[in-house]
Amino acid sequence: MNRVRRNKTAIILFIIPTLILFCTIIIVPIFMDVYYSFFKWNGMTAPEFIGADNYIELFSSKAMGFPRTIKNAFILAGLSVFIQLPISLFMAIVLARGVKWEKFFVALFFTPVLISTVVIGQLWLKMYNPQYGIINSFLRLVGLDNLCRTWLGDGRTALPAVFVPILWQYIGYHMLLLYAGVKSIPEELNEAAKIDGANSWQIARLITIPNLKPTLQVCTIFAITGSLKAFDLIYVLTGGGPAHASEVPSTLMVDMIFGRSRYGIGSTIAVFIIFLCFFFAVLIKKVFKTEVD
Amino acid sequence: MxxxxxxxxxxxxxxxxxxxxxxxxxxxxxxxxxxxxxxxxxxxxxNMIGLPHVWRWSNYIDALKVGNIGRYFLNSVFVTVATIMITTICALLATYALTRMEWKGQKLANSLIMLGLTVPIHAAILPVFIVLKKFHMTNSYWALIIPYAAFALAMAILICESFIEGVPRELEEAACIDGCGVYGIFVRIIIPMMRPCLSTVAIFTFLQAWNELMFAVTFISDSKFRTLPVGIQTLCGSYTTDWGPIGAALVIATFPTLLIYCFMSEKIQESMAAGAVKG
Incomplete structure (x- = not known):
């Protein structure tokens, strides 16, 4: 058996396809991003080494507004953690406790997660339509005409207007993870608490939530890194506009690379997105660890 | 009270x-x-929110004919199926080598792959684009299939690794005594035993590949290779006035997912939860 387990040819044959895919598409590109971030390059002429100029421009250029995209991503991350997750947690606990049509509700709430973000985006685009959209029509119907807006075209409302569908779509995802988490808590714990006279609120606070820590950690990581990576819905709804009001790092990156052929600065933004994702993944794991101790 | x-x-x-x-x-x-x-x-x-007075199925015909949604649909099917196949095969092979075989650098390879869970797909977009452009491959199915497979692999391997723990090593040893080589063990024991987790991998990969927008929209400019998300983007961009056919196109893009979900909702929920908790 040991000879079988150490069969060199087999090992190489088995691992090579994965390693090739992995290295060429995921690992090497990270280094290429870092490398290109020190160059000024439009993809046609020869790249010109400019040191840290891209990094300086990224943080000083008002016209590009990179700091604002970071701010927008952080707002989205904050909303995800403090609005989306609590709603999901509440739903998960209520559903897992057992209500009529429990399975049906779980299945229903999860449906938006499965639908393509482009479809979701186009749907909300239609709902936000200033003339014919459902939202403005509803406001007119109930006599709140003065609240009607060109939701996605107005710099003041564009950002919240793109955040609503993003939060809406993924509530079901977090709910499902937390629901599975609640279901995996041994029933005896709840029974014991009930015998001791605990009410549902106390059970939720003292038993369910502490036992959900690992799932909550995963959800928090997903919510935050997901916000830093957010692209699809914003790209479909506003493309980052109007006047960059709803721009996030990834839409700015795509605009720089494919809209303006500024490969160097696009790579610099990519480096930042990668860095932030790793940074927050590690940070959240640390936070949850210290809390458990 | x-x-x-x-x-x-x-x-x-x-x-x-x-x-x-x-x-x-x-x-x-x-x-x-x-x-x-x-x-x-x-x-x-x-009649904004009620059921339609007249059911205009012609909208669907318009979406398929004028909007070319049928073609995009088939492209999406091809890209997704190829991605699932490559991901599954690579993940199965790699999982066996990573968990059951013994070699130097095994731990390193494993942590490298786990790293892949955190790397955002954004990291690859420019480098992959440059390479594809050099080889004049931007407008092709492979321009999407290969990156999709690479980014689906980490999760696929993670799912397979946790599943293979439940496959008893004694089975392999028995097969070995009966004269099976490593390939025989893999094909006759491991693949059949791993079958239940393959659907989980397939579901994960399906959702990723079917819905992906960023790569599809930036790499593909030729309408011959457009996948559904890009096709819908272009359709909605060029036919802004007529909402009916646009709605039909959206339904066509959503329908397969919802249909699969209707028949295997619990399996899908299980898969999505399992993958995440292990991540």
Whole structure:
């Protein structure tokens, strides 16, 4: 058996396809991003080494507004953690406790997660339509005409207007993870608490939530890194506009690379997105660890 | 306070609340189905949220004919199926080598792959684009399939690794004594035993590849290779006035997912939860 387990040819044959895919598409590109971030390059002429100029421009250029995209991503991350997750947690606990049509509700709430973000985006685009959209029509119907807006075209409302569908779509995802988490808590714990006279609120606070820590950690990581990576819905709804009001790092990156052929600065933004994702993944794991101790 | 009556009322309130929330989550999807069958005069005022007065299936024909949605649909199917196949095969092979075989650098390879869970797909977009452009491959199916497979692999391997723990090593040893080599063990023991987790991997990969937008929209400019997300983007960009066919296109893009979900909702929920908790 040991000879079988150490069969060199087999090992190489088995691992090579994965390693090739992995290295060429995921690992090497990270280094290429870092490398290109020190160059000024439009993809046609020869790249010109400019040191840290891209990094300086990224943080000083008002016209590009990179700091604002970071701010927008952080707002989205904050909303995800403090609005989306609590709603999901509440739903998960209520559903897992057992209500009529429990399975049906779980299945229903999860449906938006499965639908393509482009479809979701186009749907909300239609709902936000200033003339014919459902939202403005509803406001007119109930006599709140003065609240009607060109939701996605107005710099003041564009950002919240793109955040609503993003939060809406993924509530079901977090709910499902937390629901599975609640279901995996041994029933005896709840029974014991009930015998001791605990009410549902106390059970939720003292038993369910502490036992959900690992799932909550995963959800928090997903919510935050997901916000830093957010692209699809914003790209479909506003493309980052109007006047960059709803721009996030990834839409700015795509605009720089494919809209303006500024490969160097696009790579610099990519480096930042990668860095932030790793940074927050590690940070959240640390936070949850210290809390458990 | 905690009597049966109080509890009964509490449960009713919660039930009503859940119903309202269900409406919030499902309304846009319901609305999509209804407006895909209406004409503008109904959508724009006469009958905004009700069922259509006249069921205009012609919207679907328009979406397929004028909008070319059929072609995009087939492209999406091809890209997704190829991605699932490559991901599954690579993940199975790699999982066996990573968990059951013994070699130097095994730990390193494993942690490298786990790293892949955190790397955002954004990291690859420019380098992959440059390479594809050099080889004149930007407008091809492979321009999407290879990156999709690479980014689906980490999760696929993670799912397979946790599943293979339940496959007893004694089975392999018995096969070995019976004269099976490593390839025989892999094909006759491991692949059949791993079958249940393959559907989990397939579901994960399907959702990723079917819905992906960023790569598809930046790499593909030739309409011959457009996948559904890009096709819908272009369709909606060029036919802004007629909402019915757009709705039909949205339904066509959503339908396969919803259909699969109807038949295997619990399996899909299980897969999505399992993958995440292990990540």
């Amino acid at each position: 905690h009597g049966k009556i109080g509890k009964g009322i509490g449960n009713k309130v919660i039930f009503v609340f859940l119903c309202i929330w269900a409406l919030v989550q499902i309304f846009p999807i319901y609305w999509m189905f209804t407006f895909s069958l209406k004409d503008n005069s109904e959508i724009f005022g006469k």
